[in-house]
Amino acid sequence: MTDASEGRADLSALEEDTALGATRVMARVNRRISAERDLWGGVRLRLARFAIPAVIAAAASLAAIVLGRVKAPAPDHFAQVVMGEGPAARWVSENRRPDIAELVALAAPVR
Amino acid sequence: MTLEADPRSDAELVARARAGDDLAFGALVGRHARAALAVARGVVGDLDLAEDVCQDALFRIWQRLGDCREPARFAAWMARAVHRHALNAVRRRRTAPLSESGEIVAAGPSAQQNIEAGELKRRLERALAELSVEQRTAVLLFDQEEWSHAQIAGALDTTEAMSRQHLMLGRRRLRTLLGTEREGA
Numbered sequence: 335m336t337d338a339s340e341g342r343a344d345l346s347a348l349e350e351d352t353a354l355g356a357t358r359v360m361a362r363v364n365r366r367i368s369a370e371r372d373l374w375g376g377v378r379l380r381l382a383r384f385a386i387p388a389v390i391a392a393a394a395s396l397a398a399i400v401l402g403r404v405k406a407p408a409p410d411h412f413a414q415v416v417m418g419e420g421p422a423a424r425w426v427s428e429n430r431r432p433d434i435a436e437l438v439a440l441a442a443p444v445r
Numbered sequence: 446m447t448l449e450a451d452p453r454s455d456a457e458l459v460a461r462a463r464a465g466d467d468l469a470f471g472a473l474v475g476r477h478a479r480a481a482l483a484v485a486r487g488v489v490g491d492l493d494l495a496e497d498v499c500q501d502a503l504f505r506i507w508q509r510l511g512d513c514r515e516p517a518r519f520a521a522w523m524a525r526a527v528h529r530h531a532l533n534a535v536r537r538r539r540t541a542p543l544s545e546s547g548e549i550v551a552a553g554p555s556a557q558q559n560i561e562a563g564e565l566k567r568r569l570e571r572a573l574a575e576l577s578v579e580q581r582t583a584v585l586l587f588d589q590e591e592w593s594h595a596q597i598a599g600a601l602d603t604t605e606a607m608s609r610q611h612l613m614l615g616r617r618r619l620r621t622l623l624g625t626e627r628e629g630a
Contacts, residue, residue: 356478362500
């Protein structure tokens with residue numbers, strides 16, 4: 335050999351350690367990636383199980399409140415639905431107490 | 446599983462890995478793990494520490510795969526990232542290039558052979574530890590991983606001429622150190 339720097343350095347003694355080291359590195363990287371995936375998968379699962387239903391429930395409640403404000407039921411609607419027609423429906427819809435004459439008139443057919 | 450034998454190009458594997466295909470990233474790691482380890486070992490010296498640095502760097506590479514602008518040149522991009530990570534690790538840990546103690550010589554049925562192989566390995570590791578980071582990295586990448594000077598230059602942000610220079614000086618020093626040890630032994 336004319337120049338000691340020309341030929342390749344013989345590193346074959348390190349070969350076994352290098353191959354094993356590379357295999358260990360691959361395995362460790364794969365494990366870390368799997369763990370990372372599991373972590374995020376778990377977070378998403380918890381979100382799906384708890385957070386998302388909670389958000390839907392909150393949105394539904396909010397919608398009910400908003401819609402309720404837009405169209406609140408009036409007393410006269412209630413009276414019309416429950417009592418139909420007659421003096422009692424009028425008392426409710428006009429928001430007043432019945433007077434004696436009306437009560438007497440209402441009771442008269444029964445007597 | 447022979448990940449190294451995956452016929453897809455680095456660019457294809459990077460694209461698949463970016464889309465969430467972890468097997469594709471596994472194939473990339475399988476293809477380039479030795480080179481990544483050689484780069485890390487070139488900087489930190491010790492193989493065990495190089496493995497720690499290397500796996501940490503590769504995990505970060507997986508997390509930041511979107512930053513790889515030229516997927517076809519993934520190997521160079523990866524080597525640069527591992528190189529930076531290893532330099533930072535050395536700075537953080539203030540680690541000596543190679544521990545003189547704590548070497549394990551394999552023992553077993555063919556104990557004499559193991560002792561001789563262990564001794565040779567130890568001498569080689571000691572000699573490598575005497576090289577500069579640049580020389581060691583060039584020797585490991587060129588002589589062990591069979592990278593070209595163009596690849597080394599691209600990966601380590603240097604020139605091909607400098608890579609040749611580091612390799613030549615590294616080999617020369619390695620042979621001197623091993624010859625001296627042999628004479629002294």
